[in-house]
Amino acid sequence: MIPRIGITISQAGPTVKSQAYGAAVRAAGGEPVWILPADALDLQSVDAVLAPLHGLLLSGGVDIHPRYFGEAILADASVEVDDQRDTAELPLARRAVARGLPVLGICRGIQTLNVAFGGSLYQDLSLLGIDRPAHQQRVRQQLEDWQPAHAIDVTPGSRLAGIVGELRADVNSFHHQSVHRPAPEWVITARAPDGVIEGVELPTARFVVGVQWHPERMVTHDPISRRLFAAFLEASRA
Ligand code: MN
Numbered sequence: 001m002i003p004r005i006g007i008t009i010s011q012a013g014p015t016v017k018s019q020a021y022g023a024a025v026r027a028a029g030g031e032p033v034w035i036l037p038a039d040a041l042d043l044q045s046v047d048a049v050l051a052p053l054h055g056l057l058l059s060g061g062v063d064i065h066p067r068y069f070g071e072a073i074l075a076d077a078s079v080e081v082d083d084q085r086d087t088a089e090l091p092l093a094r095r096a097v098a099r100g101l102p103v104l105g106i107c108r109g110i111q112t113l114n115v116a117f118g119g120s121l122y123q124d125l126s127l128l129g130i131d132r133p134a135h136q137q138r139v140r141q142q143l144e145d146w147q148p149a150h151a152i153d154v155t156p157g158s159r160l161a162g163i164v165g166e167l168r169a170d171v172n173s174f175h176h177q178s179v180h181r182p183a184p185e186w187v188i189t190a191r192a193p194d195g196v197i198e199g200v201e202l203p204t205a206r207f208v209v210g211v212q213w214h215p216e217r218m219v220t221h222d223p224i225s226r227r228l229f230a231a232f233l234e235a236s237r238a
Contacts, residue, residue: 003054003236005030008089008109010061010082011037021059021106024216028229030055030236037088046091055236056096058089058109060214063177069120077123078132078176090116102207102235104228107175110210114200117183124176130194135173145217149173152190152198152213159209160189160199163231164224171198171213178212207235 005025009018014034022032033053040046050056062080066073068090073079093116096103105113111121126132133139137149148170154161161167169190179197182188190199190211202208209232215225 003030004033005055006033006035006053007057008035008059020216024219024229028233030233037084040088046095055102058105058112060107068115074123104232105210113210114179119183120181121177122180137173146221150192155189158189
């Protein structure tokens with residue numbers, strides 16, 4: 001059985017960056033199915049999009065509008081939004097979990113999960129007293145996309161810990177926002193050494209996992225990223 005994995009992307013269609021999600025899903029034995037926001041702008045379409053799928057991957061991209069966690073856009077936070085993606089992806093996340101689908105949220109995707117279930121975000125890492133480029137490896141450190149930029153400490157006993165197999169790992173980093181208040185009943189599964197939340201999950205679900213880094217860009221070099229996709233695909237096969 002080849003699980004069909006829906007991958008959210010922007011209305012512009014698959015880019016070089018989104019192809020990396022597709023390649024990682026294929027390498028783990030799945031068939032990627034692109035989900036454009038215009039295909040899922042109301043609840044009926046959301047269910048129609050999800051019906052033939054075995055898993056949902058919420059991908060990276062621009063920021064979620066802070067109105068979804070009760071804030072206005074702050075000056076100097078460099079917030080960039082995509083209303084269509086928000087309109088489609090927040091209900092997609094909630095319905096996928098309600099239907100019992102395995103969900104993997106990556107970068108914007110961990111933020112989508114957190115906001116969809118009632119959590120909040122830091123609109124910019126500078127609000128945490130962290131220098132913005134500290135988690136943007138192209139800006140300061142000029143690393144390749146597959147190269148790790150910082151460590152994470154993984155929460156013992158979490159699903160993520162079971163997948164990673166170690167309590168410390170090294171990950172890449174391309175974000176200027178992060179989870180602030182986790183959604184009720186969700187648990188924090190990883191933090192960077194500076195305290196930034198890098199992983200959350202819903203412990204009551206079979207596989208609903210969010211990560212702030214980009215494992216799809218590391219799979220060629222990093223066994224932990226491969227294990228994360230393998231675990232997601234295994235859950236999607238069940
Ligand atoms: Mn980071």
